[in-house]
C-alpha cells in the first residue's frame with residue numbers, strides 16, 4: 001500500500017437538491033466503508049468555462065486547474081449523471097471534455113445514472129461508458145441505474161428505498177476494492193476480479209464453438 005486509497009465522486013447535476021448528487025454520496029459512502037478516503041466534487045464550485053477545444057483554458061483558468069488538481073490523484077472515480085433528453089448532462093460532459101488522460105487513464109470508474117422516469121438513465125450510462133473507454137479508464141461492468149428518483153430519496157438526501165441504497169453501497173465497495181487492486185496489484189488478481197464482475201445468465205453455459213475438422217457451430221464439450 002502507498003497511502004490511503006483516494007476516490008472522488010462527480011455528480012453531473014448542478015441542481016440544488018440534486019438526486020444524482022445524493023446517489024453519488026451513497027456510492028462514496030460504500031467506498032469509505034471499504035476503507036477509501038472519499039471526496040465529493042461539486043461542479044458548481046469551479047466556475048467552469050465551456051470547453052473550446054483549444055487546450056488553452058487548462059493553462060490559466062483557476063477553477064479548471066483546481067478541478068484537475070482534485071481529480072488527478074484519485075485512484076477511483078464515481079461519475080453520476082441524470083438522464084437529460086436520453087443522454088448525459090451537458091455539465092458533466094463539459095467537465096469531462098475539460099479533463100483528459102491525466103485524470104482518467106488507468107483509473108477505475110464507477111457509473112451511476114438517475115432518472116425521473118422508469119429508464120434509470122440507461123442511455124446516459126452507455127454514453128459515459130464510451131467516454132470512459134475513450135479516456136482509457138477501467139469502467140466497472142456493473143453500474144447503478146436509479147429510475148423513479150423522486151420516490152427513492154427524501155428531501156434531505158436520505159435513500160428511502162433500501163434496495164437502491166444496498167446497490168449504490170455495493171457499487172462503492174466494488175469501486176474501492178477494484179481500485180485498490182489496480183493500484184497495489186498483483187495485476188492478475190485485478191484481472192481475475194474483473195472477470196468475476198456482474199453475472200450474465202446468458203453466458204452461464206458450457207457451450208463451446210466447434211472448430212475442429214472444418215465443422216462450424218456450437219456443441220457442449222464431451
Ligand SMILES: Cc1cc2nc3c(=O)[nH]c(=O)nc-3n(C[C@H](O)[C@H](O)[C@H](O)COP(=O)(O)O)c2cc1C
Pocket residue numbers: 013014015017018019020021082083084085086087114115116117118119120149
Ligand atoms: C433537460 C432535462 C432533460 C431530462 N430528460 C429526461 C429524460 O430523457 N428521461 C427521464 O427519465 N428524465 C429526464 N429528465 C428528468 C431527470 O432525469 C430527473 O429530474 C433527474 O432526477 C435529474 O437529476 P437531479 O435530481 O440530479 O437534478 C430530464 C430533466 C431535465 C432538466
